[in-house]
Amino acid sequence: MSHITVERNRRRQMNEHLKVLRSLTPCFYIKRGDQASIIGGAIEFIKEMQQLLHSLETKKKRKSLSPSPSPSSRPSVLQLTSPPPLASCSPFEAVKELSACCNSSVADVEAKISGSNVILKTLSKSIPGQVVRIISLLEREAFEILHLSISSMEDTVLYSFVIKIGLQCKLSVEELAFEVQQSFSQELLALTF
Structure with missing residues (x-):
């Protein structure tokens, strides 16, 4: 040849x-x-x-x-962290990103500021209507949803949002993670009664 x-x-x-x-x-x-x-x-x-x-x-x-695990357990304390530098991103990019985690036995929630957007990820058991509650919360707090990705494996679901911070938004990234975590906790309480 x-x-x-x-x-x-x-x-x-x-x-x-x-x-x-x-x-x-x-x-x-x-x-x-x-x-x-x-x-x-x-x-x-x-x-x-x-x-x-x-x-x-x-x-x-x-x-x-x-x-x-107790369904009424409270979420863990919010942790403000800088994500660890990944092999593919420069140390400068890693320092620019701030994230907050709010985890409990019901759901793990992470909100991370990346440039002018927020990346919000939740990992939990599949709860009917939960994604609608999260979307309602985001819209109520003046966030604009740019992208939503849903991945599931058995009875676990990962919601990944890319959201734009609206001009009327008053929540910090820590408060956002906490509010989303509370939406899971409130739903679990409603299901148990």
């Missing part, structure tokens, strides 16, 4: 693999159709799925250590 034919086959195969990769990655992660954006978006998606897996494994370990 000539060098030109080998190169043509390699490019065709690369394009086919990129098409498959793009079809397997949710469209939110891919900003443009070029190769770098497709690969970068797939990397971000894989990182989020790894975080979900780690979170589920941690929750499973916690559940096995305490077999009967």
